[in-house]
Amino acid sequence: MSSIDPSVSALSVWLALESPTHHTPGVNGMMDLVAKEVEGLPIAVERLPGRDGLGDSLILRAGVANGEPAVAVMSHLDTVHPVGTSARDLPVRVEGDKLYGPGVYDMKGGAWLALQAFKDVAKSGTAKRPLVFLFTGDEEIGSPTTRGVIEEIGRASAAVLVTEPAREGGKIVTARKGVGRFEVKFEGRPAHSGARHADGRSAIREAAHHILAIDGMTDYGRGITTSVALMGGGTAANVIPQHAWFSVDLRVTTAADGIEMAKRILGLKPHDPDVRISISGGMNRPPYEKTPAVAALFETARGVAAGVGFELQDCPMTGGGSDGNFTAAFGVPTLDGLGIDGAGAHTLSEYALISSIAPRRALIKGLLETI
Structure with missing residues (x-):
């Protein structure tokens, strides 16, 4: 796939390593891939051992140490697809603008492109605040072992960006049930x-x-x-x-x-x-409601997106939950659905739109530099 698009080739490595929540070697292998990607960069890495039979978590820190509240990015690397799905029912492949594979839409695609944006800003030193990136491995079962660290990071943040997949047409999420x-x-x-x-x-x-x-x-x-x-x-x-x-x-x-x-x-x-x-x-x-603070952060994101070259929209309150529910409940401005565009989450037809990778990466990079 490397002859098609470097980003597709790199993301396909993540998809090839299957990581259902209860498959600890797969989840920990994903954490290894993230840690390896940031070696040699001005990014501090903290690994939190898993518990209750679940996988590890990873915290990346970068940006300026100026005492200001951080901008936090949150992604999960666990999926719902059992090991063997890529060999049997959902092989990693490209068909036109669609990249197929277990968890590509929910949410390895969003986690990967956000990590690239995080690395870009860490290397350029253009952030106004400290930056924190949390990778977890149990979101698909309700984040039973990581809720504490999610809330701890959320409380200390000026804003939280969650890389769950975009909704239809690239809309982001500003409210969840x-x-x-x-x-x-x-x-x-x-x-x-x-x-x-x-x-x-x-x-x-x-x-x-x-x-x-x-x-x-x-x-x-x-x-x-x-x-x-x-x-x-x-x-x-x-x-x-x-x-x-x-x-x-x-x-x-x-x-x-x-x-x-x-x-x-x-x-x-x-x-x-x-x-x-x-x-x-x-x-x-808890419910994640579109408060005035969330609405203001969305307007900031709209401005960043306009600079990138596309119109950003949000969708009505969605019924699905995410780790953004936890941070929004503290009154922390939270934007969700910032990940890759596509469709078919939790199904054997799951795919991501390759054309959405570059603009979504640029959007997150702009937010990390603007907030």
Whole structure:
């Protein structure tokens, strides 16, 4: 691929190293690639060991040490595609303006082009503030081990730039819904489904009542959605099921709605008093709202983009969460969706637009020099 475009060739090396979240060698291998790229440059590297069976994180620091709050860039290097996807279902390849490969759109493409911009500014010394670049490896499962460092860096920053993929037509993200996750478990009373049916108390029957109740909490007018997409229970076809469980996904537009909805879900009571119910979970990511500070940062980005030669737009509040939710919740101006343009995130048709690499790289470079 090196005969086509140097950036495509370099990014393809990242795509060839598959790094699903729970594949620690792949995630750590990606951190190795990043560290190797900045060797010999005026960039300090700090590696944070992974925990709970997950991969490492990497923090790069550059820019001027003038005591000012930093400009922070945040990227994740984990993907959702299992090892072997590139060999079987999604080979790394170029078709016209499209570069295909596992995680190219979400979000290795954005991480790679942002790193190039970070290196450019570090070498030129044109930043007005300290610069920090955080690479994590567990975003796709909710950032359970890296949320602390994300929030720590966010609190100390003047602005945060998140390189999640661009939305349709290159739009960036200035607002995201908050995300809640819950686990609901039921314990009934087992019995022979033929000889002693009346003695049983079905955990699955109880779960069915609550699935419908939770689904009924969706309120499109308020931007609230609830869904049950994982469930299980029972032991055999001829046994009244003693156990059942399901998980709940909640999306909200405001922090107040998150508090209200979490209280409703956690407060569910048994329909059948002979069945026990236990509920755990809560808000996983707070809402990321387009505050005046976020709007002002977006206007700065629009000006930078105009200088690069394209019109930057943002999209309406999106339902998907990111690490930008964590930093925006502290009131830190956050721009998201600054990564590569393309489509097909989390699918076997995932691709990035090669033509978007140069302008998106220039946009991030300009922001690192302007903010």
